[in-house]
Amino acid sequence: MTEAVASVLMDDERVRVTRYDFEPGAETGWHVHGMEYVIVTLTDCHLRLGLPGGETRESKVAAGSAYTRPKGTEHNVINGGDSPMSFIEVELK
Numbered sequence: 001m002t003e004a005v006a007s008v009l010m011d012d013e014r015v016r017v018t019r020y021d022f023e024p025g026a027e028t029g030w031h032v033h034g035m036e037y038v039i040v041t042l043t044d045c046h047l048r049l050g051l052p053g054g055e056t057r058e059s060k061v062a063a064g065s066a067y068t069r070p071k072g073t074e075h076n077v078i079n080g081g082d083s084p085m086s087f088i089e090v091e092l093k
Helices: none
Strands: 005-011 015-022 036-041 045-050 056-061 066-069 074-079 085-092
Touching: 015 074, 045 085
Parallel strands: none
Antiparallel strands: 005 015, 015 085, 036 066, 036 085, 045 056, 045 074
């Protein structure tokens, strides 16, 4: 497994901001989010999401888009495209 590169940009009493950079095929590994979070895409992102129970979901998110997910979200995020992709994750403490 090639891991995505996670770079913490800010971590204070209110938020943790992390930049994720993925080469094609790179992934985060399975994880459960301990906080609600917002994603802001820096590039076009071809997300392949591994979900509990063996389900896989494909999603294409345009650069400059944002979405949120609740605390407890469980998944493995994989770059399913053939170009590098990057996004910012803002976790709400």
